[in-house]
Amino acid sequence: MTLSPLEAMKLAIEEGKKGAGFVSPNPLVGAVILDRHYNLVGLGHHQRVGHAHAEVNALKEIENPGHLDGAHVFVTLEPCAHEGRTPSCAKTLAELPIASVTYGLKDPNPLVAGKGAQILREAGKTVALFTDLQDELEELSEIFLMNMRFKRPFVAVKVASSLDGRIALGTGESQWITNEESRAHVQYLRGCYDAVLTGAGTFLRDDPRLNSRDAHFTGKNQRVVLLDPSGKSFAKLEKSQLWSVRKPEDIFVITGPLGLDAPEGISHVEIPDADGAFEMTALMEALMEAEIHSLFVEAGAYTVSSFLKARLVDRLYLFQAPKILGEGMSWTSGFTLSSIQQAPILRHPRLENFGDDFLVTGRLH
Ligand SMILES: NC(=O)c1ccc[n+]([C@@H]2O[C@H](COP(=O)([O-])OP(=O)(O)OC[C@H]3O[C@@H](n4cnc5c(N)ncnc54)[C@H](OP(=O)(O)O)[C@@H]3O)[C@@H](O)[C@H]2O)c1
Secondary structure, three states: OEOOHHHHHHHHHHHHHOOOOOOOOOOOOEEEEEOOOOEEEEEEEOOOOOOOOHHHHHHHOOOOHHHHOOOEEEEEEOOOOOOOOOOOHHHHHHOOOOOEEEEEEOOOOOOOOOHHHHHHHHOOOEEEEOOOOHHHHHHHOHHHHHHHHHOOOEEEEEEEEOOOOEEEEOOOOOOOOOOHHHHHHHHHHHHOOOEEEEEHHHHHHHOOOOOOOOHHHOOOOOEEEEEOOOOOOHHHHOOOHHHHOOOHHHEEEEEOOOOOOOOOOOEEEEOOEEOOEEOHHHHHHHHHHOOOOEEEEOOOHHHHHHHHHOOOOOEEEEEEOOOOOOOEEEOOOOOOOOOHHHOOOEEEEEEEEEOOEEEEEEEEO
16 A cells, blocks of 8 residues: 555554553654555554554564665654663664654654654654644644643543533433443543543542443553542542442542541542632642643533633533533533633534534643
């Protein structure tokens, strides 16, 4: 199969997505190798943190070493220059008889930025930064880029709402607003992030499991973060479903400075609060320290609004069922603006269908 450079980079992006949920804190990366006649000869992605990088996995696919003579490598992120848990990809590629390396994004890691490209240029390879598909490339690496640029976890918020934006009836009932297909996709999305986060309100009302039951993530540590300023979950935690499906140390309960004894074995983190509302910067720092680099927020309006107010929502997954629920909880109640100009805007929105439900997803700025 012959591919154009654009097709090769698109394929590398799709390939990179396959590592979702397993590579943290590394980026998702995909690589494609074309022989000198632009025939596809290698395809690979970074599968797991600590394991081989995408370029190396693509090289492993090449059965005939002659295919590397004058070959063209397309990779979504600049090949790494440094020796970490794995050898430098730039050095590995530099030693091969390939002709060119085209990469999608410059690595924002100061240890690497520009250095991978330099190693390859010094070895006589043609090196180019791809100028097309920048939105798709940024999206593939969005968690890593956020971690590197702003030193905080990437925050994705999932909402299951009615057409009129309700996430629960006035009675608190919310199961189920969306259909089984939407909920199956949520199972997949939970696995793509380092932890699912919820608020004390949802924990006490719904007793949710919040783990991914998607077979793709079997065996993955299922971390959950519970925002509970006054520690009212402590008495119920050991009998909860959160507890029944994961190890206690994978339950992170964030409270204010209480001086209370938490249930044994859980990860209890105390952070500053003012009148029960957490200092959101302190929350982000505590989560990074706990090696939670990305969050999938599934919570009620209070929690979602506290992230919106702090402008900490990076990606929205808004599932909408074709139902009207009338009076009830809106997913943004608690979030107010004084002018339309301040409204967060969904960038690069995509619409998908799950049966009769819709999913709108995009980046929030
Ligand atoms: N359809 C959906 O997508 C969906 C998803 C999840 C939940 N729900 C529904 O939402 C309802 C619950 O909503 P809710 O707003 O009451 O609960 P919630 O947002 O899940 O939890 C709110 C509580 O969490 C704590 N909390 C959250 N963010 C905080 C922050 N930034 N600082 C300090 N504390 C924070 C506070 O605990 P304290 O009260 O101790 O101060 C707060 O009252 C339920 O009916 C549930 O079924 C719907």
